[in-house]
Amino acid sequence: MPIKRVKFTYEQEMIKEPIISILSKDFDLVTNIRRADVREDMGWVVLEIEGEENEIQRALDWVSTKEVRVDPISGDVVEG
């Protein structure tokens, strides 16, 4: 089963919504939180999502409509 690592970044209002538990209830997915930092004003969660590729994509598309920013983990990159 494919596994995707992602980072969700939340704005204030969203934090009350249980995005991640919805992912495993309304989608055929298993989630595994690795690291998180949620404050009053903002938060992020780094997690692993396991499931069929289409289902992962459907879930991430849904999360994006919730004004949660979705970044792939290997996208955590320095530059220039």
Next chain:
Amino acid sequence: MPYIKCLYCRECGREYPVSPEHVCEFCFGPLEVGYDYEAIKKVISKDKIQNGPLSIWRYEDLLPVARDAGIDMGTGFTPLVKADNLGKILGLNNLYIKNDSTNPTFSFKDRVVSVATNKALEFGFDTLACASTGNLAGSVSAHGAKAKMDTKVFFPSDLEQGKILGAAIYGATLVAVDGTYDEVNRLCSELADNHKWAFVNVNMRPFYSEGSKTLGYEVAEQLGWRAPDRCIVPAASGSLFTKIWKGLNEFHDLGLLESVNTIMDLAQPEGCSPIVDAFDQDTYHVKPVRPDTIAKSLAIGNPADGFYALKTIAETKGNAVRVPEPEVAECMKLLAETEGIFTETAGGVVISALRSLAKRGIISTDEVVVAFVTGNGLKTLEVIEDAADPVFTDPDYKSFQAALDVWNKRNL
């Protein structure tokens, strides 16, 4: 010779063997190079460094790869210039410019790319790649050419012409992506997962970023083995900023510097200042932004090292300065006219931040201040297009005198 011991996770501390990986398997935190400092301490000395090559490789003992593992483009040991003219205007007696625009491809990126390229060769890669806001593309292209590697550079398609041509000349494959740098970055992350390419700032990132430490080492050595009182550094991802600080601290821990009390100030342009925003809001949460700035080399809206940069600012009681967009080009001119140094937009951002800190009295008169000029002005000519205002004249003595009179009147 290098004394690299392992990779370790910056978040949970787990150790990993040395390999082209950049993310912790357990917590997905970023990986960092671990060294055998005890062994380094036994071999390193001021004498040894001073007798080394006039390049970043004089600090080979503190880098994750050997000079002999690959190529040497002569990167580093760039001038540290005492900026008395600019200092006078700003009321600073000990202002220095670290002029890193004199590197082989005219930016500090040659430091990180020199390290990453040699490590990629050591790992046996035959393709060198990067996601770039401009300067990195040129540097990777040049290093790839010298190392005879297949080279692919990805950048946002709205990049300055000077940076596109400055990469194209080396014969690399250029990929102009219709999107922001952060979108380029995402694409490259996916590619890095599926291709055996050495993406210098993706899978090679732990090694790559170590190259920036050499800026800290050099400045300390050039000041006569002393740490500056203050560093002012431009930030995109925030990596350079944190690594200058790391370099100074390593020198101190190894007994090469008596003390390090450096204040670290970070500079970003108004059109892309997510790290400064977080600093102002007194939080370590960096909120991603969509960049819109003339300082394209600094246009990273989702800075990977923003959190660590904010920690460094807090630890050193430094400042984060947001520079108004119109001041970028203005301060490029200011530096050129006072010190004869022609920097790109990132340097304009630094000089504007320096001026602002000086004007606000945050910098005291006798502090030893180093402003980091990290790229060359010829790469961003479009932002100073109105700088040229020649005296137009016919080719004879009288015409010239008359034209000069007119010009003088207009410019007084």
